Amino acid sequence: MSAVIQNLVNQPYKHGFVSDIESDTVAKGLNEDVIRLISAKKGEPEWLLEFRLNAYRHWLTMQEPTWPNVKYPKIDFQDISYFSAPRPKKLASMDEVDPELLRTFEKLGVPMHERKTLAGVAVDVIFDSVSVATTYKKKLAEVGVIFCSFSEAVRDHPELVKKYLGSVVPTGDNFYAALNSAVFTDGSFCYIPRGVRCPMDLSTYFRINTEQSGQFERTLIIAEEGAYVSYLEGCTAPKFDTNQLHAAVVELVALDDAEIKYSTVQNWYAGDENGKGGIYNFVTKRGLCKGTNSKISWTQVETGSAITWKYPSCVLLGDNSVGEFYSVALTNHHQQADTGTKMIHIGRNTRSKIISKGISAGVSNNSYRGLVKVGARAEGARNFSQCDSMLIGDRCGANTFPYIQVNNNSAKVEHEASTSKIGEDQLFYFASRGIGNEEAVSMIINGFVQDVFVQLPMEFAVEATKLLGLKLEGSVG
Amino acid sequence: MIRENASVLLEVRGLSARIADHNILKGIDLTVRAAEVHAIMGPNGSGKSTLAKVLSGHPSYEVTGGEVLFEGRNLLELAPEERARAGLFLGFQYPIEVPGVTNSAFLRLAYNTVQGTRGKEELDPLEFDDLVRGKMKMLDIDPSFLGRSLNAGFSGGEKKRNEILQMALLEPKLAVLDETDSGLDIDALRVVANGINKLHTSDNGIVLVTHYQRMLNYIVPDYVHVMEGGRIIRTGDKSLALELEARGYDWVTKEAA
Numbered sequence: 001m002s003a004v005i006q007n008l009v010n011q012p013y014k015h016g017f018v019s020d021i022e023s024d025t026v027a028k029g030l031n032e033d034v035i036r037l038i039s040a041k042k043g044e045p046e047w048l049l050e051f052r053l054n055a056y057r058h059w060l061t062m063q064e065p066t067w068p069n070v071k072y073p074k075i076d077f078q079d080i081s082y083f084s085a086p087r088p089k090k091l092a093s094m095d096e097v098d099p100e101l102l103r104t105f106e107k108l109g110v111p112m113h114e115r116k117t118l119a120g121v122a123v124d125v126i127f128d129s130v131s132v133a134t135t136y137k138k139k140l141a142e143v144g145v146i147f148c149s150f151s152e153a154v155r156d157h158p159e160l161v162k163k164y165l166g167s168v169v170p171t172g173d174n175f176y177a178a179l180n181s182a183v184f185t186d187g188s189f190c191y192i193p194r195g196v197r198c199p200m201d202l203s204t205y206f207r208i209n210t211e212q213s214g215q216f217e218r219t220l221i222i223a224e225e226g227a228y229v230s231y232l233e234g235c236t237a238p239k240f241d242t243n244q245l246h247a248a249v250v251e252l253v254a255l256d257d258a259e260i261k262y263s264t265v266q267n268w269y270a271g272d273e274n275g276k277g278g279i280y281n282f283v284t285k286r287g288l289c290k291g292t293n294s295k296i297s298w299t300q301v302e303t304g305s306a307i308t309w310k311y312p313s314c315v316l317l318g319d320n321s322v323g324e325f326y327s328v329a330l331t332n333h334h335q336q337a338d339t340g341t342k343m344i345h346i347g348r349n350t351r352s353k354i355i356s357k358g359i360s361a362g363v364s365n366n367s368y369r370g371l372v373k374v375g376a377r378a379e380g381a382r383n384f385s386q387c388d389s390m391l392i393g394d395r396c397g398a399n400t401f402p403y404i405q406v407n408n409n410s411a412k413v414e415h416e417a418s419t420s421k422i423g424e425d426q427l428f429y430f431a432s433r434g435i436g437n438e439e440a441v442s443m444i445i446n447g448f449v450q451d452v453f454v455q456l457p458m459e460f461a462v463e464a465t466k467l468l469g470l471k472l473e474g475s476v477g
Numbered sequence: 478m479i480r481e482n483a484s485v486l487l488e489v490r491g492l493s494a495r496i497a498d499h500n501i502l503k504g505i506d507l508t509v510r511a512a513e514v515h516a517i518m519g520p521n522g523s524g525k526s527t528l529a530k531v532l533s534g535h536p537s538y539e540v541t542g543g544e545v546l547f548e549g550r551n552l553l554e555l556a557p558e559e560r561a562r563a564g565l566f567l568g569f570q571y572p573i574e575v576p577g578v579t580n581s582a583f584l585r586l587a588y589n590t591v592q593g594t595r596g597k598e599e600l601d602p603l604e605f606d607d608l609v610r611g612k613m614k615m616l617d618i619d620p621s622f623l624g625r626s627l628n629a630g631f632s633g634g635e636k637k638r639n640e641i642l643q644m645a646l647l648e649p650k651l652a653v654l655d656e657t658d659s660g661l662d663i664d665a666l667r668v669v670a671n672g673i674n675k676l677h678t679s680d681n682g683i684v685l686v687t688h689y690q691r692m693l694n695y696i697v698p699d700y701v702h703v704m705e706g707g708r709i710i711r712t713g714d715k716s717l718a719l720e721l722e723a724r725g726y727d728w729v730t731k732e733a734a
Binding site: 430 | 534536556557558561562569573575576578583586587590591595608626643647648
């Protein structure tokens with residue numbers, strides 16, 4: 001049966017096709033001229049070029065972080081192309097989209113055609129580095145919601161972008177955030193005005209298509225006083241033998257009484273069963289609960305990428321603000337994940353909750369790394385953390401690195417952790433009740449991730465459940 | 478109870494098995510007929526629990542010789558889940574904890590899988606709830622069991638009761654109960670033993686693997702087998718269990734040598 005367990009996640013990757021689309025790709029390498037070229041291609045204002053150049057100059061002084069519990073050969077940042085866009089770049093309507101591109105998204109099940117969209121989800125699609133389509137724009141505009149590609153936001157709403165860009169993740173925050181700030185090419189922008197509850201879930205699909213390009217997108221979401229938005233993000237990529245770098249930055253800002261719910265189902269290509277190829281997912285995501293009673297909630301289901309390095313965090317600045325982090329990270333074969341969160345309590349009576357579920361199979365390595373920091377002025381701060389690991393088979397690893405720093409003695413911080421294993425004994429227990437291995441694994445895993453999946457919007461939860469099933473089925477029995 | 482012309486449920490002939498390089502079972506012969514209760518006793522390491530696991534198909538053990546017929550079918554050819562569906566039940570000495578999976582969901586899946594293969598209709602959650610609550614009442618089990626995670630955080634007694642509840646739902650032809658009495662206080666032992674008695678009919682057989690005689694005060698065996706070194710070295714009736722209680726195992730071992 002152990003051979004059976006080892007086979008657990010051997011389902012082939014279904015999004016591994018490459019679309020034959022002509023793309024406009026900048027030669028490999030990175031220097032100030034490349035940054036100027038990207039900025040010029042996008043027709044950006046001078047302040048944004050300055051933002052990029054500042055970030056680049058800062059980046060040059062920084063070192064790649066080596067503290068994550070992951071191993072990979074040193075990345076040659078001069079061997080990456082920093083801009084790749086499908087042609088034609090300017091699209092007046094959906095009809096102008098390359099039919100091959102539309103077929104790509106049909107294969108992915110992305111609802112791009114508005115008339116086809118049943119679920120009522122507004123979608124922004126980022127293909128390689130460029131946003132190709134944003135749907136439901138008009139309907140959203142009626143209530144004042146701005147949902148568009150980052151490039152459009154720079155063009156049409158420069159004052160908002162200028163005010164908030166880099167306000168949560170400064171250009172020099174960390175190595176990859178600095179790199180992203182220098183070379184980001186597009187992304188999603190979302191603004192919910194005061195008192196507006198966004199009438200539908202907003203969704204972005206990211207797709208890397210070109211072998212030698214990196215993807216550096218930038219997402220900025222602002223919820224004004226009393227606003228609410230639920231935002232979904234999905235990611236896929238083709239199979240290549242080489243590794244592609246994905247270094248995104250996501251910034252969220254919630255003002256007084258505002259709430260942002262950000263959900264991710266990440267299914268980047270993970271590499272083959274021998275660990276060849278796959279995406280390096282080095283992402284900085286951070287939300288600022290700027291206003292009192294504001295709330296930011298991260299939910300992530302991480303199933304892809306060769307390496308995941310990601311810590312969606314909350315800075316709880318406003319009094320009574322709330323940060324939440326719900327995570328399922330699945331690793332198999334040679335995948336490595338070092339993921340978790342940071343909850344920074346600054347305001348009074350701030351509360352945070354962390355529920356992390358790591359599942360490791362194959363010879364993969366899955367680490368939770370989290371920081372709960374309570375500042376001196378954070379009277380009455382509270383945190384509850386629960387970090388559970390599940391091992392499938394006996395060749396994988398799970399680690400938990402919780403860091404707790406408390407500078408206010410009225411704070412209450414709780415941490416719970418557990419490790420369990422799907423091994424022969426558990427499967428035998430189910431079998432002795434007539435339940436076959438596959439059903440047993442599915443039941444155990446679904447039970448394990450339930451606390452997190454209930455946080456996902458309905459359609460996304462269905463997708464995520466299917467995805468986990470896909471990754472785990474065919475493996476046992 | 479021993480019945481005339483009762484059908485043979487289990488026929489074990491010359492069964493040998495090992496784990497890794499250790500030979501544990503060295504030629505077991507055992508016949509269990511419908512309505513019978515067999516007790517298998519013996520000191521630690523004699524192979525009692527191994528026999529229970531091998532019969533159920535635990536993957537860590539390798540059968541190296543002999544045969545096992547279950548209602549005439551070659552049991553050793555069947556996967557563990559097929560053995561369960563065929564009507565063999567193993568009560569675990571250490572039931573496995575599965576956090577996050579509710580007891581009710583697990584019990585329903587087990588019920589629908591096993592009873593489904595016997596031609597019974599699958600039950601939806603509401604129908605199943607009625608059924609399981611009835612069984613729980615009969616076995617004197619608290620209804621709060623249903624909403625809890627499968628065995629997670631259960632006391633030793635609660636786990637064993639949960640095993641008996643599973644037995645009640647799956648209605649096996651033959652139940653092999655591996656040290657169901659271990660870790661139970663007197664009250665819990667009585668509840669569990671009463672439950673087993675209620676489930677015992679003239680159509681099914683029970684094999685109790687136990688260290689101690691005390692369980693046999695409640696469940697009276699028709700046969701008592703003493704295991705030692707991977708063999709059954711003596712078989713008697715219930716008086717043998719009492720004698721073992723009084724004199725220990727040494728004398729049996731010596732007489733058998």
